[in-house]
Amino acid sequence: xxxxNPRFRELVEELVASIPKGRVMTYGQIAALCGHxxxxxxxxxxxxxxxxxxxxxxxxxKRGGLASGFPGGREGHKQALLDEGLHVTNDYxxxxxxxxxxxxx
DNA sequence: CGAGTGACCGCAA
DNA sequence: ATTGCGGCCACTC
Numbered sequence: 001x002x003x004x005n006p007r008f009r010e011l012v013e014e015l016v017a018s019i020p021k022g023r024v025m026t027y028g029q030i031a032a033l034c035g036h037x038x039x040x041x042x043x044x045x046x047x048x049x050x051x052x053x054x055x056x057x058x059x060x061x062k063r064g065g066l067a068s069g070f071p072g073g074r075e076g077h078k079q080a081l082l083d084e085g086l087h088v089t090n091d092y093x094x095x096x097x098x099x100x101x102x103x104x105x
Numbered sequence: 106c107g108a109g110t111g112a113c114c115g116c117a118a
Numbered sequence: 119a120t121t122g123c124g125g126c127c128a129c130t131c
Contacts, residue, residue, distance in 0.1 A: 008128055027113055031127080037114095039127040044112040046129080056112080067112035077112090110130080117123085 008034060009046050015103070016047075019058045022085050023101030024094055026062045033103065044069075057081055064096030 011034045019025055027040035036042075047056045048069045057080035060066060066077040066088075074092040081088050088094050 031113085036127060038125080040113040041111055041126070042113090042128045045110075045127095047112055049129085059112080061113065062115095069112040108131090111128100113127105114125090115123105118121090 008036070008039065008042055009050065012043050012046050013050050013054055016050075016054045016056060016059055018103070019055055019101060021055075021058075022099070024058050024060050024064070024081075024086070024096065024099045025101060026060060026096070028062055029100075029102075030059065055084075057084065060094060060096065062096070064093045064099075066092045066094075 012030055015025070015030050015033055027043040028037060031037055031039040031043050034043075043059070044067065047059060047067070050056070056067075057070070057077055066074045066081070068074065070077040070080075072079070078088045078092055081094060086094055086099055
């Protein structure tokens with residue numbers, strides 16, 4: 001119980017786990033929702049060391065580009081997104097304007 | 106307690 | 119258009 005001091009890590013993982021299939025969020029966006037719009041770097045660091053069961057593949061940078069530290073590199077990341085039903089370009093980028101998702105809507 | 110790191114972001118030349 | 123640099127936050131050693 002108890003309100004655990006919500007760590008950045010727990011909060012970020014919570015948001016990532018709540019991303020619906022077919023949607024993507026940006027690091028800066030997640031950080032902003034956590035209350036720290038400039039902690040996008042930390043979000044990436046948590047991603048690499050966080051729970052591998054979470055859909056980090058739905059997390060992309062603001063350009064809609066895939067991350068590098070993903071298992072398999074951008075290839076694996078791209079395949080993972082394609083498996084989700086998302087459209088990925090040859091440049092390892094997704095249509096952020098179309099697939100970006102906000103918890104508000 | 107101090108320093109280093111990082112799957113980023115934004116701006117300047 | 120591309121490249122380089124700094125800054126910010128939280129976590130780890």
